[in-house]
Amino acid sequence: MPKKPGYEQLEHRIAELEAQIKASDSAMKQFDSYMSSLHDTALGVLTELDLSQLLKNLLQNASKLIGMDDGYIFLPSPKKDELVIKYGIGRFENQIGYRLKPGEGLSGKVWISGEPMIVGEYESWEGRAPATAWDGMGADLGIPLKSGDKFIGVIGICSYEKGKKIGENEVLILTRFAELASIALNNADLHSKLRQELNQKIQTEKLLESQNQWMNTLLENLKVxxxxxxxxxxxxxxxxxxxxxxxxxxxxxxxxxxxxxxxxxxxxxxxxxxxxxxxxxxxxxxxxxxxxxxxxxxxxxxxxxxxxxxxxxxxxxxxxxxxxxxxxxxxITERKKTEKELRASHETLLTVLNSIDATVYVADMKTYEILFMNKFMIDLFGKNLSGEKCWDVFRGESKTCPNCTNDRLLDKNGIPTGVCVWSDKNPITGKWYINYDRAVEWTDGRM
Incomplete structure (x- = not known):
């Protein structure tokens, strides 16, 4: 049966519409897969405590959507002078610890520029890293990881399949995953700092508790x-x-x-x-x-x-x-009691000494300062000369008396030797005296 005029054009148009529907359906399925993967990854960022597993899952989800099997995440070294592969999938699982200098390879250049970068054939690219790990690599896509304006690493997806192309859609997908990876790294850094602060607080509290226990023990055992x-x-x-x-x-x-x-x-x-x-x-x-x-x-x-x-x-x-x-x-109750008894004893001694009709005085053996004169002696000399030098006021000398007996009153160990008896005429009173000298410990501890 002959076709009516315009029928072929209609068939062609129907075929085009069917192709568009199929393409749209494929795009919708890819979009659904993309959104589902993003949702799962975002949920993992919020709930996954194992950063290593989270970033591996993120790389796997991104590589699956893009259709490439190999991926990596570079992070700065502690000194910030190199990039180091910290996480990898595919061939890069065995490249953990690989290092790049700033500007070296694709990731080193992303570090410098802070912008995404695509290389179609990495193996033959003049800017490639020299290591054999990169031999045979075709397309390579690197996206910077950032915290605000601060660079914190590079996420990359690549293919060792010849002829594999990377377009805007792949860049968009990996950019979204890069944003999630940045959040995960920030969360991990925050968690690490919080954990460090918590551990430090716990250690400080333990130290304070130990110090308090030590202090309490010390206080409770003090004798004051x-x-x-x-x-x-x-x-x-x-x-x-x-x-x-x-x-x-x-x-x-x-x-x-x-x-x-x-x-x-x-x-x-x-x-x-x-x-x-x-x-x-x-x-x-x-x-x-x-x-x-x-x-x-x-x-x-x-x-x-x-x-x-x-x-x-x-x-x-x-x-x-x-x-x-x-x-x-x-x-100091006992000390006060003893002091009171000593004062009473001293007062009794002074009463006895003041009752004797003979001259009695006490002088410091080192300084020759008069510490005590009894009443009889005060009356004889007309006043109390305590505080004066004995050789001055009792003998009229300008220095130690030549017949001073101090060197005979103590032995070599400083122990009193007993009474030293001697006689002479006092140049002040003009009278002869028999002197009885003895070393004694006075009430203030002086000899």
Missing amino acids: GVFMVEAPTGKPILANRQAKDLLGRGIMNGADKSTLSQVYQAFKSGTDEIYPEEQMPIVQGLKGKTHSVDDMTVIQPDGRQVDLEVFGSPVKNKDGKVVASIVSFSD
């Missing part, structure tokens, strides 16, 4: 009380075990710099006068001053009285601001 108040309120914040034992109290709520004496029942030793807060070393420390006292008595809840010697100083931060005040104190 340690007590601290915060600035500027003066509220107690620390009291070690010895402090609690000596004060009969620990950290008392409601205590501050204006009530410390009342709360802890601190008095002036030997009186019923509450200790003035302004004179307390702990309060002086709040003012930035170092201060000490030995005239404080604390009355514990059970009525026991404890005499304290207290040393206080401010605690300052790195800027010099007072943030606390700390005191250390010890029990």
Whole structure:
């Protein structure tokens, strides 16, 4: 049956439409595959913690869409003077660690320019890298990885299949994957920094905990009380075990710099006068001053009285601001008792010496300073000459007396040898005396 006029043209048009539909359908399928791959890769960027596996998957997805089996990711070396293959698929799985200088090979040139680059036949390209790993390579596409304007690496897809071409579509696909790779690398860098900061924080906390334990152990085993108040309120914040034992109290709520004496029942030793807060070393420390006292008595809840010697100083931060005040104190009750007994004994001795109708004096054996004259001797010379040189006021000499017996009163070990008896006429009084000299330890420790 003969065809009607124009029928052949219609058939040709139908064939063209069918071809366009097939091409469109193929493009839609490729687009769907592209979007699905991008979606999966983007999801991996958000959820995958293993950066190495993530970037390998990204390379595989990109190479599958582009239709090439080999790919790589170059990252800068620690010194930023070379590019190093960190991740690879296909032939580049065995090239991990391969290095390029700036401007060397395709990736080195992408590093310099910061722009995508395509080479049709890499093996014969004059700018190729010299290593044999690149022998036989055909088309090669490199896309820069960036964080903002900062270069962070190169992602590349290549083919060892002769005649394989790379066009705008392939560049667009790999560019999108490069953006995801950049995000993944940024996330990994951020994660690494956060992990490093976290580890550092954990180590710091462990160190502080160890130091606190050591400090607490030290404080609890000190034989002196340690007590601290915060600035500027003066509220107690620390009291070690010895402090609690000596004060009969620990950290008392409601205590501050204006009530410390009342709360802890601190008095002036030997009186019923509450200790003035302004004179307390702990309060002086709040003012930035170092201060000490030995005239404080604390009355514990059970009525026991404890005499304290207290040393206080401010605690300052790195800027010099007072943030606390700390005191250390010890029990000097027995020392006070001994001192009282010594004073009583000394007063008794002086009473006895002042009752003797003979001249009695005490002089420092090193300086010849007169430390004591009894009443009889004061009356004889008309005044108390304590503090003067014995050879001057008793003998009228300009230097040590020629008949001074000091060298005979101590042995070579500094031990008193006993009484040295001698007689002579005193040039001041004009009288003859029998002298009994002896080395003794005076109340202040001097011989």
